[in-house]
């Protein structure tokens with residue numbers, strides 16, 4: 001099997017542990033071990049203190065699955081598979097797709113959401129997010145033009161990485177109806193769900209509203225714990241689990257035992273973690289809005305409606321790659337150009353979840369002044 005390199009991850013590997021400020025990161029300010037353990041209930045602290053470092057259950061710790069299932073309306077612990085989020089994209093695609101299948105994927109998107117399908121031998125059509133004035137939009141009617149007799153899967157990601165776009169509930173219903181009409185599977189990457197700036201914008205998890213829907217979620221973004229490598233797949237389609245497990249036996253077999261117990265603590269204190277992260281994001285959003293307002297002749301801001309990232313457009317004289325290069329070389333501040341998402345139009349991704357965001361934006365302003 002051959003697979004195209006993951007552009008964004010390769011770009012990150014150049015700077016992630018070297019740059020002074022990561023101004024494009026999609027995760028929120030990571031919690032320390034002490035911060036997380038301070039939130040533990042007496043019973044989870046007991047689990048932590050008595051933890052034996054053996055192999056764990058392939059499907060995931062039963063208490064972790066029990067806690068995660070509470071956040072869904074129609075998902076039981078036995079409907080959940082726990083693993084690293086990126087691993088779960090791989091497992092889900094491998095267990096769902098065959099060579100020759102056709103896949104419709106939202107674009108721009110996190111590369112693995114369509115690249116794994118391509119590596120299996122599927123053809124992929126992109127469903128584009130478009131810009132209308134100063135906001136991102138989608139047109140659910142596009143889907144009828146993209147579907148073919150071979151279409152097996154629709155890939156969604158709301159809130160979207162990199163744009164922070166969330167469709168309206170009416171648009172979301174139209175998407176689900178489209179999938180149902182054509183009998184499609186829907187893989188919905190919900191890694192940024194719960195980080196909506198207005199709670200009324202939150203969409204249902206696909207696994208709760210569509211019988212052929214698979215939701216991907218996890219602790220990396222919403223809960224600021226990417227180092228735990230804990231996420232989950234959830235679906236009402238109970239036939240999927242056996243295939244998922246068959247693939248997981250060839251990836252990691254089971255999860256890290258400490259990560260699972262720390263994950264239980266995180267899920268049990270979910271609301272406090274989300275509140276902490278949203279508060280960092282909303283503070284940074286104000287700084288971003290002020291910055292792009294002052295420099296509106298040089299940028300199209302395109303404000304996000306949820307999540308920890310945005311995808312503004314650079315309108316300056318030179319290419320956005322050059323802007324990113326100057327920023328990292330002269331100020332050690334890393335910014336990802338849109339080409340890492342196979343996207344043209346001068347976009348770049350900014351990350352709103354880190355506490356040193358103001359320093360990063362100050363450096364960006366200095367580059368513009370130079």
Ligand SMILES: Cc1ncc(COP(=O)(O)O)c(C=O)c1O
Nearest residue numbers: 026084085086110161189191220
């Ligand atoms: C939309 C989306 N899905 C999945 C992942 C993978 O998550 P993780 O890095 O925790 O495996 C990411 C990470 O950036 C992401 O942005």
